[in-house]
Amino acid sequence: MSAAASDIEISQLRKEFRQTTTGQSVVAINRLTLSIKASELVAIVGPTGCGKSTLFDLLIGLEHPTEGSITIAGKTPYGDFASFRGRIATIFQQDRLFPWRSSLDNVRLPLELIGTPEEVQRERALTWLKRLGLEKFADAYPRELSGGMRQRVAIARAFALQPEILLADESFGHLDEVTAVELRRTFVELARELSSTAILITHQLEEAMAVGDRILVFGRACALLADIRMPLWKQSEYPMLRSAIQNTLQANEADLRLMR
Numbered sequence: 369m370s371a372a373a374s375d376i377e378i379s380q381l382r383k384e385f386r387q388t389t390t391g392q393s394v395v396a397i398n399r400l401t402l403s404i405k406a407s408e409l410v411a412i413v414g415p416t417g418c419g420k421s422t423l424f425d426l427l428i429g430l431e432h433p434t435e436g437s438i439t440i441a442g443k444t445p446y447g448d449f450a451s452f453r454g455r456i457a458t459i460f461q462q463d464r465l466f467p468w469r470s471s472l473d474n475v476r477l478p479l480e481l482i483g484t485p486e487e488v489q490r491e492r493a494l495t496w497l498k499r500l501g502l503e504k505f506a507d508a509y510p511r512e513l514s515g516g517m518r519q520r521v522a523i524a525r526a527f528a529l530q531p532e533i534l535l536a537d538e539s540f541g542h543l544d545e546v547t548a549v550e551l552r553r554t555f556v557e558l559a560r561e562l563s564s565t566a567i568l569i570t571h572q573l574e575e576a577m578a579v580g581d582r583i584l585v586f587g588r589a590c591a592l593l594a595d596i597r598m599p600l601w602k603q604s605e606y607p608m609l610r611s612a613i614q615n616t617l618q619a620n621e622a623d624l625r626l627m628r
């Protein structure tokens with residue numbers, strides 16, 4: 369199984385929102401420039417409200433840039449929305465399964481939406497449920513599954529698309545540590561197998577270090593504070609790296625407080 373490869377290019381990206389309540393504008397992303405190569409596994413860490421989810425919304429074409437550009441394989445997710453159907457999959461913190469659909473029917477839903485023949489939908493959904501260890505629960509409904517199992521169905525649903533790009537927003541943060549470690553490992557293995565570009569937002573440095581080939585550390589408005597290539601670091605140096613990232617984030621917050 370393999371997915372076609374796509375590079376992501378972000379140039380001078382700026383996203384500003386106008387708050388409906390106050391009428392004031394908020395800069396969620398301020399002039400971010402970044403390249404992500406196809407098949408890279410990138411973890412993003414940053415404080416709450418720094419613009420990570422907005423960046424995801426721009427990547428999936430739900431928002432358009434105020435200024436600057438974002439392209440995937442040379443096309444803009446917002447402008448060329450239709451051409452990205454079935455090529456980008458998302459996994460969120462909440463499993464977002466439809467309660468009235470069985471595991472199998474939830475997993476095959478994105479394939480149904482892009483018009484995959486029903487036979488193929490079922491076959492692919494079953495294959496991925498099996499890969500996630502859920503073949504016996506193909507006919508079960510979300511209410512009959514544990515939180516970890518439901519998240520596994522959500523992962524199967526994302527991978528069943530065989531996406532070029534996988535976006536995971538705090539996907540394992542709410543699970544118990546044992547389940548989170550296991551699902552994180554599965555996520556990395558499957559992303560590598562499909563050669564998908566995977567971008568994972570996380571609040572946990574341990575998770576970022578476990579998943580990423582690359583860790584992007586964001587400050588407010590997606591200011592790129594550090595771009596760390598994990599293969600350049602030995603495992604024995606991870607504690608030092610962790611403290612350096614924590615210090616960078618804290619120093620940035622302190623700088624911002626001084627500026628206010």
Ligand SMILES: Nc1ncnc2c1ncn2[C@@H]1O[C@H](COP(=O)(O)OP(=O)(O)OP(=O)(O)O)[C@@H](O)[C@H]1O
Nearest residue numbers: 385386387394396415416417418419420421422423
């Ligand atoms: N649709 C919107 N309208 C107005 N403001 C918005 C909108 N979406 C995001 N914002 C603002 O943009 C900023 C960045 O929000 P965003 O949700 O991207 O941050 P985040 O890093 O994902 O936060 P968290 O880690 O808490 O999920 C915040 O100040 C938020 O209030």
